Amino acid sequence: MSFDDLRDLYQGVIMDHGRHPRHGTRLQSFDVTAKGDNPMCGDRVQIWLKYAPDHTIADAGFEARGCAISIASADLMADVVRGRSPADTKALFDAFRAMVRTGICPDHAGDLADPLEKLKPLLGVHEYPSRVKCATLAWHALTAALEGVQEGSSE
Amino acid sequence: MSFDDLRDLYQGVIMDHGRHPRHGTRLQSFDVTAKGDNPMCGDRVQIWLKYAPDHTIADAGFEARGCAISIASADLMADVVRGRSPADTKALFDAFRAMVRTGICPDHAGDLADPLEKLKPLLGVHEYPSRVKCATLAWHALTAALEGVQEGSSE
Amino acid sequence: MTAHPKFDVQRIRQDFPILSQSIRGKPFVFLDSGASAQKPRAVIDAMRNAMETQYANVHRGLHWMSERTTESYEAVRDTIALLINAPSRDEIVITSSITASLNLVAHSYGRSALKPGQAVLISGMEHHSNIVPWQMLRDAHGIELRVCPITDAGELDMTAFETLLADGKVGLVSITHMSNVLGTYTPAERIVRIAHAAGAKVMFDGAQAIVHRQVDVQALGCDFYCFTGHKLYGPTGIGALWARREILESMPPFMGGGDMISSVTFEKSSWAAVPHKFEAGTPAILEGIGLKAAIDYFRAIGYEAISAHERALTEHAIARLSDIEGVQIIGRAQDRGGVISFTLDRAHAHDVATLLDRQGIAVRAGHHCAEPLMHRLGLDSTARATFGLYTTHEEIDVLAEALTKIRKFFK
Amino acid sequence: MTAHPKFDVQRIRQDFPILSQSIRGKPFVFLDSGASAQKPRAVIDAMRNAMETQYANVHRGLHWMSERTTESYEAVRDTIALLINAPSRDEIVITSSITASLNLVAHSYGRSALKPGQAVLISGMEHHSNIVPWQMLRDAHGIELRVCPITDAGELDMTAFETLLADGKVGLVSITHMSNVLGTYTPAERIVRIAHAAGAKVMFDGAQAIVHRQVDVQALGCDFYCFTGHKLYGPTGIGALWARREILESMPPFMGGGDMISSVTFEKSSWAAVPHKFEAGTPAILEGIGLKAAIDYFRAIGYEAISAHERALTEHAIARLSDIEGVQIIGRAQDRGGVISFTLDRAHAHDVATLLDRQGIAVRAGHHCAEPLMHRLGLDSTARATFGLYTTHEEIDVLAEALTKIRKFFK
Numbered sequence A, B: 001m002s003f004d005d006l007r008d009l010y011q012g013v014i015m016d017h018g019r020h021p022r023h024g025t026r027l028q029s030f031d032v033t034a035k036g037d038n039p040m041c042g043d044r045v046q047i048w049l050k051y052a053p054d055h056t057i058a059d060a061g062f063e064a065r066g067c068a069i070s071i072a073s074a075d076l077m078a079d080v081v082r083g084r085s086p087a088d089t090k091a092l093f094d095a096f097r098a099m100v101r102t103g104i105c106p107d108h109a110g111d112l113a114d115p116l117e118k119l120k121p122l123l124g125v126h127e128y129p130s131r132v133k134c135a136t137l138a139w140h141a142l143t144a145a146l147e148g149v150q151e152g153s154s155e
Numbered sequence C, D: 001m002t003a004h005p006k007f008d009v010q011r012i013r014q015d016f017p018i019l020s021q022s023i024r025g026k027p028f029v030f031l032d033s034g035a036s037a038q039k040p041r042a043v044i045d046a047m048r049n050a051m052e053t054q055y056a057n058v059h060r061g062l063h064w065m066s067e068r069t070t071e072s073y074e075a076v077r078d079t080i081a082l083l084i085n086a087p088s089r090d091e092i093v094i095t096s097s098i099t100a101s102l103n104l105v106a107h108s109y110g111r112s113a114l115k116p117g118q119a120v121l122i123s124g125m126e127h128h129s130n131i132v133p134w135q136m137l138r139d140a141h142g143i144e145l146r147v148c149p150i151t152d153a154g155e156l157d158m159t160a161f162e163t164l165l166a167d168g169k170v171g172l173v174s175i176t177h178m179s180n181v182l183g184t185y186t187p188a189e190r191i192v193r194i195a196h197a198a199g200a201k202v203m204f205d206g207a208q209a210i211v212h213r214q215v216d217v218q219a220l221g222c223d224f225y226c227f228t229g230h231k232l233y234g235p236t237g238i239g240a241l242w243a244r245r246e247i248l249e250s251m252p253p254f255m256g257g258g259d260m261i262s263s264v265t266f267e268k269s270s271w272a273a274v275p276h277k278f279e280a281g282t283p284a285i286l287e288g289i290g291l292k293a294a295i296d297y298f299r300a301i302g303y304e305a306i307s308a309h310e311r312a313l314t315e316h317a318i319a320r321l322s323d324i325e326g327v328q329i330i331g332r333a334q335d336r337g338g339v340i341s342f343t344l345d346r347a348h349a350h351d352v353a354t355l356l357d358r359q360g361i362a363v364r365a366g367h368h369c370a371e372p373l374m375h376r377l378g379l380d381s382t383a384r385a386t387f388g389l390y391t392t393h394e395e396i397d398v399l400a401e402a403l404t405k406i407r408k409f410f411k
């Protein structure tokens, strides 16, 4: 049995992060938290953030219920936002969102090239516009947390 | 200029009765009267009937506003119902209505053969289902009058 | 492969051009007919033909194109009357969808015949379109909304049903004739008997049922029946409502506009006779022509053959899917049709749907516009395979193999 | 023959298969586009193509066919936004017709934003679909319905218009952008200026106007604009409503069902964001795809060329018909388009229409769903010739000759 036809979208990275997220826990000590809810899918996520003294993100954790894509996306996000300033994080979200919407990973992403490379396994989602919101749900919650809002929007 | 393409439906009879109806007046002395109204077309008709002692129709008159077809139909009707009993008249209406709906003049109409022959110029209306009600408006008013109702229905 | 001798699914598939498509290089396996069915050549041709050779606005057109288009459009009313054995074509109201039909009844009948304090009874397995209009009526008009629970097997709890009707307050029972999630048929005749005895009228949401099972509104004895065109192999943008004439006559219009009036002055308008009173504006002309072609096509094959085919498919699917470890089929009603919802252990329904799609297989996943039912089942979502008259046993085998593979993938 | 160099009406006619039909052995002369327009090959093909190769229910389908169909359906929203220069695609509500759009606003905006005692102002030349919904609102909700009279020339009486707004009670002005009987364009910018100054919102019924004249809702400054697909060379069963986002957001939903909710429990449902809040149930998918094709076709030719062509046609028609003894053209507005109502002495409009039909010419006759206007004009009915982008000068000559003949026939 060959899994090739499944693997193109559900790459090892997604299956791996989707089933065994590294950051899938509530932070014991945190500065802000926010929820994301996608009632259409039943996907739910909560994000906790701890800031460093320079107000960059020191640590991120989440609890989520949802599909492999939304959980993998939350986990990869928690990974790549560490050490970033809020402004930086928002720029990264914009680039990520463009990537999952269009299927094109920006060539000259400058500072963002590295984290986008890590997020690239999610690029295949662009074929399924109705699942883009799975991939961005955690990011919307993160944005809410950064803005001090309790509840994120969704696509 | 040839009128052939017009004449097939608007035969001499219709144009003639439509423009110079023989019975297009209110009866001075009458037993029953009823109105017919087709708000969709703006066609309006009122029928007056005088009964003979045996309750056959002695005389019929009408006033109408409407198209040539509705007026010609009212006039031809006033002509053919004279001397008929109410039951007879209703049977004639049923046969007439079938004729203008289907475009087929019943072959063996028995007693009704004669009056139907006179009404036959209206047969072409069947091509225009939405004008069947022009051809039957006066008949509906007549039916109402025979039943002692003030206002006829329409198709 | 199928129980009925006259029924040749391969020949039928040739009537549906879309079925010969491939998706990602794989044969297209369409198991989402319950959301919307594919269209046979007869429907495509009827609509194309109208646009190419015979089209104008209908009703009182007085010219050839308009008269002929009126005839071909109005024929759908006769066809629908035949399909559901309505006593009269004048009892068939054409709407833009079943959602519009249900809203029409909720607005018009709901605000006139139902009095504040009376109740509407629905079930625990309704589609949102048979829930939300009643909630809106409840909030605007002060009726009570009662919900008949379902059993663990996914059937209507008939004991509860009787109890909920006992106080005589229920004016209308509005219930699905077949669940779009569980495939359950509701016991329509029994519902009508009990409801009528309690003084309630009955409406059925036939969106799913009419596709699979012969509907006879006179035999059912119900008061309203509605369905939607696009699930019955017809075009989008059209639906129907049947109701008894005296009920339709007692109902005020829902929307105002052209074609639904008898006469208009600024002071006062009077309404056209039923069914036109409920049909404001230019109707769905092309859609009526398309729906008539769909129903003609469907009836030529016949419910008997279609039902037998779908019954065989459903049994086959239940057998194959039950064999796969980790797959749970949701609902196990005695009387059920070709709608199968399922979950797969450790895999979210959305992932299952996407992974099936990678193999050319189209199923739906989510709450299927039946969130309260999902809550009742303790689920967020299910994957759902639904069958049409063109579905084959082989396609179900392809689904079963693909699920086995996905199951391994998620292990 | 036409003013615009790029515009070749003979080439355009080849895009409309139906125009090559004959009626009773005579070339088909279709002068009833104002009731419903014919469909170009592009629309026929787009709908056929969808049904043959790419169709499934839209929104959250998760499989290839559904995702692709969602994209092709949703594209109509962008196309409409472009067509009318709406600030955002999210302000475009897809409905089943303009009648549905007007009823949506009357129900939803009417019962929420307008308070009993406030007034809605319409004009004396409205189509029934912009009269009856307001009468129904008046009777159900206690608003006042005011009517701005028209002048003998068939124009809006602007002095009266200002007076009717003077007491500040008018909450909404709902007025046609172009009369379907007289061809009159209403002075939209002026209407908006005066109404806004008096604190009233403005809606335009653009059913006729948008077919003939570039509409820019931002330049007009209005608050609502609506139109219908089938008059714009698109399919039946689809219409649109544009309104400012903050207005749409403040409006409660009209119909309940699938697709318009964010979440549903039996106790309470919450609504989806605009525009979906107003779009309950499976949308008019095929019709959206068809309407997009129609608008794309239309925009590729361009309003400039179309308007110039239709202006030339209208002038030609007025000249030709005025020459015929016994023919009266109804309405002589300064700013008018390709809709010409007329009467013929001694001949009823229905007879005229039928006799024209015998010669292959399709015109409409009756009250044109504008009975109050007919009363104002002292008429029961008129015959009406309306032009589309495929109408030719020769067809108008054929009409004029046929009328001359009918005139003799009735003398």
Ligand SMILES: Cc1ncc(COP(=O)(O)O)c(C=O)c1O
Pocket: C258, C280, C281, C282, C283, D034, D035, D097, D098, D099, D100, D127, D129, D130, D176, D178, D179, D180, D205, D207, D208, D228, D229, D230, D369
């Ligand atoms: C000015 C005007 N408004 C509204 C309508 C109603 O359009 P529809 O019948 O498509 O709802 C029409 C056409 O009939 C019209 O001409």
Ligand SMILES: Cc1ncc(COP(=O)(O)O)c(C=O)c1O
Pocket: C034, C035, C097, C098, C099, C100, C127, C129, C130, C176, C178, C179, C180, C205, C207, C208, C228, C229, C230, C369, D258, D280, D281, D282, D283
């Ligand atoms: C049981 C049931 N009722 C109502 C509907 C709503 O149908 P539509 O979306 O065509 O209005 C559906 C389908 O979605 C359904 O399955």
